[in-house]
Amino acid sequence: MQMKQLGKTELQVSExxxxxxxxxxxxxxxxxxxxxxxxxxxINFFDTANAYRDSEEKIGRALKGERDKIVIASKSxxxxxxxxxxxxxxxxxMLGTDYIDLYQLHQIAQEKDWQAVSAPxxxxxxxxxxxxxxxIRYLGVTSHSLPMAIKLVRTGxxxxxxxxxxxxxxxxxxxxxPLAEQLGMGFIAMKPFGGGAIDxxxxxxKFLRQxxxxxxxPGFESTAQVDEVVDFYAAPNQVEAAxxxxxxxxxxxxxxxxxxxxxxxxxxxxxxxITPAMGYKIVVNRMSPAVxxxxxxxxxxxxxxxNACGICIDRCPYDLQIPEIIKGHxxxxxxxxxxxxx
Numbered sequence: 001m002q003m004k005q006l007g008k009t010e011l012q013v014s015e016x017x018x019x020x021x022x023x024x025x026x027x028x029x030x031x032x033x034x035x036x037x038x039x040x041x042x043i044n045f046f047d048t049a050n051a052y053r054d055s056e057e058k059i060g061r062a063l064k065g066e067r068d069k070i071v072i073a074s075k076s077x078x079x080x081x082x083x084x085x086x087x088x089x090x091x092x093x094m095l096g097t098d099y100i101d102l103y104q105l106h107q108i109a110q111e112k113d114w115q116a117v118s119a120p121x122x123x124x125x126x127x128x129x130x131x132x133x134x135x136i137r138y139l140g141v142t143s144h145s146l147p148m149a150i151k152l153v154r155t156g157x158x159x160x161x162x163x164x165x166x167x168x169x170x171x172x173x174x175x176x177x178p179l180a181e182q183l184g185m186g187f188i189a190m191k192p193f194g195g196g197a198i199d200x201x202x203x204x205x206k207f208l209r210q211x212x213x214x215x216x217x218p219g220f221e222s223t224a225q226v227d228e229v230v231d232f233y234a235a236p237n238q239v240e241a242a243x244x245x246x247x248x249x250x251x252x253x254x255x256x257x258x259x260x261x262x263x264x265x266x267x268x269x270x271x272x273x274i275t276p277a278m279g280y281k282i283v284v285n286r287m288s289p290a291v292x293x294x295x296x297x298x299x300x301x302x303x304x305x306x307n308a309c310g311i312c313i314d315r316c317p318y319d320l321q322i323p324e325i326i327k328g329h330x331x332x333x334x335x336x337x338x339x340x341x342x
Contacts, residue, residue: 001042007186009159017045020055022221025288032062037223041230047073047217050087060096075104079116081126104140109263144261146171165189167207167247192216196285209237265312272306273299280329289336300333
């Protein structure tokens with residue numbers, strides 16, 4: 001596993017990282033085995049978040065005593081200084097450390113999000129203060145909106161941008177990745193498997209390895225998954241015609257139902273939380289049904305307000321039949337609730 005400099009920071013990270021959502025559904029002993037195996041195989045970059053339930057705590061316990069060998073990234077969804085301060089302190093406690101290498105403002109997708117975090121008393125002000133105090137080494141940001149991600153990169157305030165990137169969600173390749181390279185920012189590729197929609201790891205990483213400045217952070221929940229992905233990097237990357245054909249097959253199959261989480265559909269006039277409701281199946285795949293019903297309760301209950309007015313369909317750049325999809329997800333959610341005795 002080769003090490004790469006993350007943008008212009010002093011952080012040396014493995015060419016793939018560890019996305020820590022899937023360890024939510026593991027017991028601590030299992031999570032420890034997977035995390036330590038990843039470290040033994042050369043992965044030193046671990047990405048988590050305050051919102052990922054007990055993910056931070058599991059990382060802290062599993063990698064205790066290894067702080068000088070690892071790079072930790074975490075993040076907060078909160079937009080105000082007080083809230084992000086509390087999140088940061090909790091993250092430091094759960095991770096068992098007195099500093100976080102990369103702290104990211106999480107999912108800045110709409111202008112209102114950016115206005116909130118960058119306003120006086122906003123989250124940006126607080127994480128800059130925490131960086132100056134030594135609790136954070138570098139600042140990053142994540143987004144699912146390409147125009148917003150480009151705007152955030154251009155601010156010059158962040159060391160990294162984290163954005164969805166895979167052979168279905170390819171938009172970052174044209175402008176975002178080149179711009180990040182030009183400005184010396186690290187590019188972290190979330191959703192290398194499309195949030196679970198891509199079930200062929202070999203072709204997923206053949207695509208990603210064409211972009212050498214990109215650091216993918218696949219989610220792992222077993223040592224076998226770690227070995228599979230790490231082993232890809234032992235040989236030169238070769239993308240053949242058959243691989244390109246397979247990628248196109250996935251695009252055609254998923255094109256009419258795959259939500260890119262761009263949030264162009266929002267706001268819903270009836271208060272439906274469309275984006276997380278569209279992603280319910282992905283959350284189920286990554287966290288398990290028992291966890292997903294708690295994690296997605298608000299969005300899935302909001303689907304009851306949908307009257308199929310069609311405004312979201314008109315706004316969607318991918319022509320997704322959003323009301324039909326979220327109502328299907330609502331039925332699945334209710335089945336999972338019944339199975340969990342709720």
